[in-house]
Amino acid sequence: MSATGIGARVVRKEDHRFITGKGRYVDDINRPGQSHAYFVRSPHAHATIKSVDASEALKKPGVLAVFTGADIAADKIGGLICGWMIHSKDGSPMKAGAHPALAQGKARYVGDHVAVVIAETLAQARDGAEAVVVDYEELPPLPDMTLATAKGAAAIHAEAPDNIVYNWHLGDKAATDAAFAKAKHVTKLDIVNNRLVPNAMEPRAAIGEYDDGDGVFTLYTTSQNPHVARLVLSAFIGIAPENKLRVIAPDVGGGFGSKIFIYAEETICVWAAKKVGRPVKWTADRTEEFLAVAHGRDHLTHAELALDGDNRILGMRVSTKANLGAYLSTFASSVPTYLYAPLLSGQYNIPSIYCEVDGVYTTTAPVDAYRGAGRPEATYVVERLIEVAARERRMDPTAFREMNFVRQFPHQTPVIMMYDAGNYPLALKTAMDMHDVKTFAQRRSESERRGKLRGLGYSAYIEACGIAPSAAVGSLGAGVGLWESAEVRVNPIGTVEVLTGSHAHGQGHETTFAQVVADRLGIPIENVSIVHGDTDKVQMGMGTYGSRSGAVGISAIVKALDKVVAKGKKVASHVLEASEGDIEFKDGQFQVKGTDKKAGFGDIALQAYIAHKFNGQELEPGLKEGAFYDPTNFTFPAGVHICELEIDPSTGATEIKKWTAVDDFGNVINPMIVEGQVHGGIAQGVGQALAEQAVYDKSGQLLTASYMDYCMPRADDLPSFEIGMITTPAPSNPLGLKGCGEAGAIAAPPAVINAITDALGHEDIAMPATPQAVWRACQKRPSRLAAE
């Protein structure tokens, strides 16, 4: 391994600009003649918009325009789309209501976009927005799924009269019922997966611009997938054809899924730029972000696990209600269905699984993918069920897992997935050794002497990453293919630009992608630049989410690099006067087999462009290759996390004392970056387990719209993590990569709650386990002795 090649802890190339304030985010960009947009948002959860009177607003200094839903309707601007069709059990398509970029006739959540004011300055736009008079007639607020699905509840969209978008299911119901019928023991749990608000450090922002000379729109936006944004804005929303719409996603300060989606605000900015003849800029303030970014999770689940007399798992039954919010966001429909139920087999041999999911409209912000997207929800169900089943059967939870682990690969689960590689017992054993589980009892007694309750919790998670084979997702309802593209441009002096359809917003692609290129081409890492985030530079791409940039994005780069090397060999054969078949490429040198005749990569690049040594009719000059890579399977990162914590029963405060994570991400390009991803993921997962909760009151008001009330995990809430890795390379891609971006957020919540319930001696606590919730739980008598 070289100092900068695959497997090296290369310091992130991009950090110099980030930590010296030289990053260039959307809000850092200012265009000549730029105006500012401010949105008038509904203060009501559910209301008829009787009228919008902008006459006073238009008189305010600096106000250029006020637009409402009527204006976008008049311009035939299409609604925002949901790109994944889900069918109900009866075969009927999901009942999706329209999602206009500015509300038409009705507002459906607090923060819904009712009008936009465009003015010379942001302050003037805000002044204008305050002068817009909206006459609302309030309708019944339906901020939770129980209210929305109650008999006689008002319909949020006429298309879904009972507020149910779909009743979907997966698995063999009859086989699962039969498994339960012969079970010796059934573990039952009611599970809440709490609603979260993604909190990227950079809030969303957009600048729309229209060049009247050539009729081209440009949108600068905080996107994880600028090409998908362009596709949706062109093909569905109808802003402009793709060749007349350039989307640029420059430095983006975190996304966690929330910047995958195409939102009203950027749609309006790019549309309005032509209307007002000026660039239009909008940057969310933090409270707007809380109100209108797509939220995450929000499931209510009843789950059951059937065991035989030997405590082997026979079957699993899961029934989930998933809150989709007031409108279907871009991928909302897929998150609680195909990104959720196929992961319910966990790391276990489960002969039969049946899962049903109701997608529910409520008068809350749209809910969509958030770090892990469906997989954290599935893992929470599985790992809580497993832990509780072990406790009910008075088995050590690790022994119970051991005896039910999948050990043979490939393994076909009853819910779509074909696990291709893994070593679950090894991860568990490694984690237990690293954590020193053997001496936990002593640490527990020591805590008891101080009046504290100590608990140990496990989470053996699996996720499906690298999404995904296009044909596979297409058969499940996806509206797009999920390949990735890359282009490798070799310059005449041998430096390289790699254009990738992946998009970095914190992941460190400029480093890891360059490591792969430097390693493969045998050139210095400084000679490699990674270009992404601009539809005018990169031909096509599907973007970054679902831990796919390694397994899919890098695979496309590797495929293009292979073509570059193949072309290089052709050039080298002329330069070195040998037959192409005799040319080897190794460590940056093209060499004639068995001789010392060789030429460096840079020399061959130069020769490719000079084109003196070969006939340009037989061999094209230049050295530039592109590739599209479509994976053959999902990848299946898996691992074991162990959380050890201490509860102060007099206050309910929980302190995490020790955290061990052993993950199998397949081969790893940069362990330091991977560890960083694991750290961040665990922090987010701990946030969900202990702190974070979006709270809507009964009237549909969001009470957690600032950091005064929405609790993010902080550094001092977390211990120093012990991180270990095992490796079973993914067979489905050339480098054997699996993906690491979501693992921590998927693994952590059940580890924390399993530890808390271990400490409490009963299962009666939901996420987030806030101090108040834990204190209340401490008032309840343990239903069992703490596991010895």
Next chain:
Amino acid sequence: MAMTMSGEVVLPADKATVWAKLNDPETLKNSIPGCQSLEKTSDTSFAAVAKIKIGPVSATFRGKVNLEDLDPPNGYRIAGEGEGGVAGFAKGGAVVKLSDDPAGTKLAYDVEAQIGGKLAQLGARLINGVAKKLADEFFAKFAEAVKAGA
């Protein structure tokens, strides 16, 4: 965000007097916290402007006050709603019941109040305290008015 609270005060006046005060616009105006104007628009409704200051926050609410479920001289419901511009909106009411008491008249109230928009989004921690404070202020001032008029 919604909250409810209840309380009672004993006023040194007979029921008829208290009832009259409950229907007297001037008394109501003086009792409603921060009330800057209260104009009668019908026998039982008023257009109102109230400026509420809580710590650094100040918001002017424009809206209406209605007297409902009138049951002279035993009680009514006084309800109000107002738009506070950028601050959001507030609405609520109090069911007021009068009964005879050895020391005069007992006034019992059940208040429910709801706020929306920025106040709810940013001020959730303070809502209970503020609602109680405003209700206390209303009935304290009303009691003063009754005492002064008694």
Next chain:
Amino acid sequence: MYAFDYIKATSLDQAAKLLSEKEEAKLLAGGHTLLPTMKQRLAAPGVLVDLSGVSDLRGIAREGDAVVIGAMTPHGEVATSAVVRAAIPSLAELASVIGDPAVRHRGTIGGSVANNDPAADYPAACLALGATIVTNKRSVAADDFFTGLFETALEDGEIVAKVSFPIPDKMGYAKFRNPASRYALVGVCVAQKGSTARVAVTGAGSNGVFRWKEAEAAFATFDPASLEKLTMSPAGINGDIHADAEYRAHLIGVMARRATAKALGKRL
């Protein structure tokens, strides 16, 4: 933020004059409550009178048996002051758990007591230590100063100049932080001087900071055990999404015992 005029005062008298003369004038101390409120457009003062140029408002001094802290002294200076650490170490500790380093760098004691946020830390110290709030006009005992939710005895044109804390025999402050905001969900300050003990509670009262007189009376000896049988009623205690009144009332008992233990140099 709406437009406003900004004037940087150079003396307390000038600031007081501006405050009474100008329509809708507000004082700017550390600005940690006022400026975010203005940014949200929930406050719209016509004039901001900045006190940061009034040099004699900043500083810490030992004056006889009291520690006197100028109104514009930031929390970070109190937390690290050798004078405070020597005379009332718990007061320095209290200052060190306000907000985060950025807040402690800008936020001031005068701003905190004048704002009287029901979850602020300093008001508890003022009440427990029997501090005197010295204004440009008069001296007010802490017991008379904090009058309700965000309300104080300050009159129009009156400005906090300094706070004088009598040095106690012992003091302890125990704070259970709101996990989101890190304000006090419940903070209890206990101080003993001679034969009297005072107990002040912040973060919990629906009407702001208050003295827990039952606890003061319960100190047969100044020891956490004296408070063990005592329970606080949830009536009059604030409830919100983080903590209902019952939980807060319970925490008051726990924090009072912990504060007492801390005052005695013990850990509970």
